[in-house]
Amino acid sequence: IVRMNDSIDLGVIGLGAARMSGSGIGIGLQAKGTALIHRRELAPLANLDLYSVAPTVTPRLYRLMGINAGRYAKGMTPEPVRNPYSDEAIEARYHTKVVSLVAIERKCCTDDAPELLEIVR
Secondary structure (H helix, E strand, O other): OOOOOOOOOHHHHHHHHHHHOOOOEEEEEOOOOOEEEEEOOOOOOOOOEEEOOHHHOOHHHHHHHHHHHHHHHOOOOOOOOOOOOOHHHHOHHHHHHHHHHHHHHHHHOOOOOOOOOOOOO
């Protein structure tokens, strides 16, 4: 697990993870739960899979995302995992949580962040 301190942009986070990965495949994850799978040679917004409706992403879906990332690393073309739709994604109570999490994430982000690699066990 590597924490990116220089951006809260999910595409940049995922691309950075992919560039650090030996397989060239990386998973980017924001504090609010939005996640994507990225490949090192793609542009920041050209990800492989996107899990955008964070309140509906369950531990099972995160596990499937990891499985798909492994399949991409093996050169396969996995079936994308579909997010279940829920009204929760557009309700005001969800937006309050998201705004709070993004504000915290933004406070931790600095333009001059050193390039550090932190290994968490």
